[in-house]
Amino acid sequence: MSPYTSTRVENLQGVTHTGSGDIYVGAHSPESDRPTFRRIAEDELRWLRRALVAPENMGKARATLADTGTVILDGTPGSGRTAAARVLLREYHQAGGVFHELLPDEEDELPLHDPALVENGDQLLLDLSAADDTQWSTARAGLSALRRTVHEQDAHLVVVMPHDATLDPGLQHCRVEIGPPDGRHVLRRHLRLHGLPYEHYMRHDVSVEEFLDEPRPMREIADFADLVRRARESARPDEGFAQWCLAATRARNDRxxxxxxxxxxxxxxxxxxxxxxxxxxxxxxxxxxxxxxxxxxxxxxxxxxxxxxxxxxxxxxxxxxxxxxxxxxxxxxxxxxxxxxxxxxxxxxxxxxxxxxxxxxxxxxxxxxxxxxxxxxxxxxxxxxxxxxxxxGRAEGLASLAERWSSGAASRTRLEAAAVLALACGLNDPAHGREFRERIYQWCAYRRLTEHFAQVLVQVCADVLAASHPDQALLRLYYLARRERGTTRALQAVKVLVVGSRRLRRRLLDRLARSALSPSDLEIFLGVCDPEPLTDPSGSPRALVEESGVQRSLTTCWQAVLADLPRPTWQPQAEHWLHWAAEDAGGLRDVLLDLLVGAAERCGDGRGEAFAALYASAREAERTAPGAPTRSAEATELLLHKISVAQGIGPATPPPASARGTRP
The missing domain is CATH 1.10.10 (Arc Repressor Mutant, subunit A)
Known part of the structure; x- marks a missing residue:
């Protein structure tokens, strides 16, 4: 198993736990005031930004990132490299981009050299601090291509490299060595954030001095501050800062x-x-x-x-x-x-x-x-x-326990919540997260699931895994949506996940087009082929529907819809597609109509029937059009012209707009 992992995070969400104390997490439940994993992740990031004492050369790292779009952080373990990387990237958070922690060696993750890995304005973190020589060498091979894509997309990349590892000469100008900040400043910052009065933690204390006499990793200092907090909360009224620190010191001993x-x-x-x-x-x-x-x-x-x-x-x-x-x-x-x-x-x-x-x-x-x-x-x-x-190291036992809990008969709602939380703990564990992601994949793709455990997996993927690894969550939810019967929870989760993410929508359409396109696949397609996000450039040079790969996927899926599904099943989505084309959103009316006609043309012996069904749908769409009737009628006439050209029975030049929409 790889000793390092990465994540893709839309809107910087997820659950992490870097200390030794308890972690309080929650998942969706009927209790409306229950916090979600995504909200907790945002709170943790906010805490990180407030708690971080800038390490040595933080200013240089910030300037390098601003000048080149890339900074490669080096430094001794425990110096705060990863925390500094996250804070640096958060400073470039913008509406058009997403935080993306890379997983270069995990299944179904794009390689570093793939341009599809980066969208406009993304903030990318490649944490290789624990990588071995082979993993670092493999990652180095893709760094130049990744940097080029980052530059083209106006994105930002922070790499945390293994300490003192070899770096290519062409990348040395991006390298910044991070040094640990003063331990006393770090401890005092954490104590202040924990609510301890200034006059307490500024005093000289023997326990604190002994603790800080030797260099400490930043995480260890944060843990000590948390122990002081806990000691204060459980102390007697007559005890003060010295007693709290002494109790924290004793708590660190082997008991x-x-x-x-x-x-x-x-x-x-x-x-x-x-x-x-x-x-x-x-x-x-x-x-x-x-x-x-x-x-x-x-x-x-x-x-x-x-x-x-x-x-x-x-x-x-x-x-x-x-x-x-x-x-x-x-x-x-x-x-x-x-x-x-x-x-x-x-x-x-x-x-x-x-x-x-x-x-x-x-x-x-x-x-x-x-x-x-x-x-x-x-x-x-x-x-x-x-x-x-x-x-x-008993990840398998925890996974089996979660599955057993979700199938319990008593208080099923609470047991399901417990199963979600147990799996969340596994997913967010640095040593076992990859193993849990793989196990959940096997469950979703191949296992025969009970209704309640399937719901647990939907929730885990949608609220936990999607917060840190949305690409993997999408794949697992896709498999669950293909197999669910009597419910559409997984399908709804898929639809929510791709909202606002061009990359995820593109990947899902590609996955569908490369599948056998069963009725379940086509139901998923009809749920995610909304023309509005497909025609919205979202700050990119072109809309998704203008990309040749997306056009191929859409054509393949629409062809299967027209050929294999009864018209009442796809009529509502076709009407929405035609309404959007009538409004000519982004000047892409021709593209939207060409995709439908091209799909019908590929229906072989059934293409005549497919053309007729499309035209009939367009006439019905005129009666339900939310906009001006004239625009909808013009779109129908343009569709009819394209169908005629495809059948070889009409002129290649469409009639002028003034001649359209004049049918009785």
Whole structure:
């Protein structure tokens, strides 16, 4: 598997997680206030721009990008190269272009030398910071062609190269070596953004000085600042900045032995069930913890010995035994910072037989009707459990768990949401994202899917994968749309995805034209062949419909429509096409009509019937035309003339406009 990946992001959207803390994500659900993955990605970019302390030579990188359209960033790992690259490109964000993180070695991705990779005004990121020698050599071979296309399209390209790798002499003028900014400035910037008062983080602190005594990667400094934030939120009122930093320092230590001793001292099953529940539901309400611990006991041991209720230990005593407590808000947390992640890792690593039970238990908690089981609680649980699968390289297990959750009978909506989130965690994991993209491809293209799991995949592709890899999302949604029955969710997702993206519409039309063009393919085509975006140049030198490749695709697909589908099926889209031609949008009326006539002409023995159907559709379109009736009648006459020429029964020169539209 490649150690580096890339993404194509329309409107710079997606989910990434670069720290060690929890990530809060959401997908579409009936809960209208639930955040979407795309919105979260925008928030993360906004945070990145505010948190970035400009590394050394950031000004030079900015000037190089402005002068040449390309900058190649070098620098030691942890110096902030990738963050700087994203911020640089965001400064060139414009309505006509999109952010595009390249995937030069993944299936169905265009090679770097393909001009179709770049649209006008795009912002391109090629992150090769983790590439090996072979991958870097392959990418270098396509860089010159890519730069040429970038220049022609008035786009901007930032390449993050492997540190100290060889760069061709002709590209040396684009290379800028990034140096890490001052660690104290980075820490203070993050603490300020976390809401800590200025008078706190400007003080001298022993823990901070010890932490910064040695060079730290930017991500590690950001993680330490987040630990300070968490320590402040859980601290007693009499504790201050020094105690918060000390707690953050302790949280960074290896706690495996500490947790092992804690677990060894808890010999009773209810104690361990409570400890696991607190670790996976850390911060949840005490009622949730109590119910979840009982659920876990029932999942692992369905027939425990019954103890009279009044002989049970109360929850406060039981929490004290596992080093946890209930705060004034009624929510349960461990007494030590970051103990929850250490406990999760311990049970996952040292009690492997427990792992299958945790998936079943998590589904029960997610579908619980307990009023304190909120969206945040469910999302935290799924994210933390998914984190254990991914941490230990068990991507296949997480994928299987998501599939199993989506087919559960209880509280299907919540289980589907959990399955979407579990797959999102896999897709956005740097080490396993490529594996999940491939697995989702196999599901969409080849697997026989249940209705509910198919809906999960539609949502994952439309809201998660499309936010970071829209080309791959398009292909997967295309396969789902071809196979769906009794619903049009995948088709609607395809239509939404290509809106505003010339590149995606072009790729979809090409994919359709190269397929067998089944009735499902033709339904997809009729859903995306809207003439308005096809005739809109969108800042480019020419409209899509003027490109020869697009014309070939449209002709092929329209021919199959006319030959294989009953007229009532395609009449509405043909009317819209003819209405748009009548308005002569962009002066492309002739092109639109020629495509229809050319498609009918290729219908072989059925071309006469196809011509007649087109003309009949044009006459009906006159009665429903939103514009002036005269223009619609002129378009019909022009269509009739083109049909006559195609049949060899009319003059090559069309009648003058004044002579058109005079039929009774």
């Amino acid at each position: 495996r032995r500490e947790v092992a001793r804690l677990v060894a001292g808890l010999r009773e099953a209810p104690q361990r069930a409570l400890l696991i529940a607190v670790s996976l539901l850390h911060g949840a309400h005490a009622d949730v913890i109590h119910c979840a611990a009982r659920l876990l006991l029932g999942t692992v041991d369905p027939s425990p010995e019954e103890v009279p209720l009044l002989r049970h230990k109360d929850l406060a005593q039981r929490l004290d035994e596992v080093s946890a407590r209930t705060g004034p808000d009624g929510h349960v947390r461990f007494t030590e910072l970051a103990l929850d992640s250490a406990v999760r890792a311990h049970f996952w690593d040292h009690m492997p037989d427990l792992r299958p039970h945790l998936g079943t238990w998590a589904a029960d908690v997610v579908s619980s009707t307990e009023p304190h089981v909120t969206r945040a609680v469910r999302d935290d649980l799924v994210t933390r459990l998914a984190g254990q699968y991914l941490r230990t």
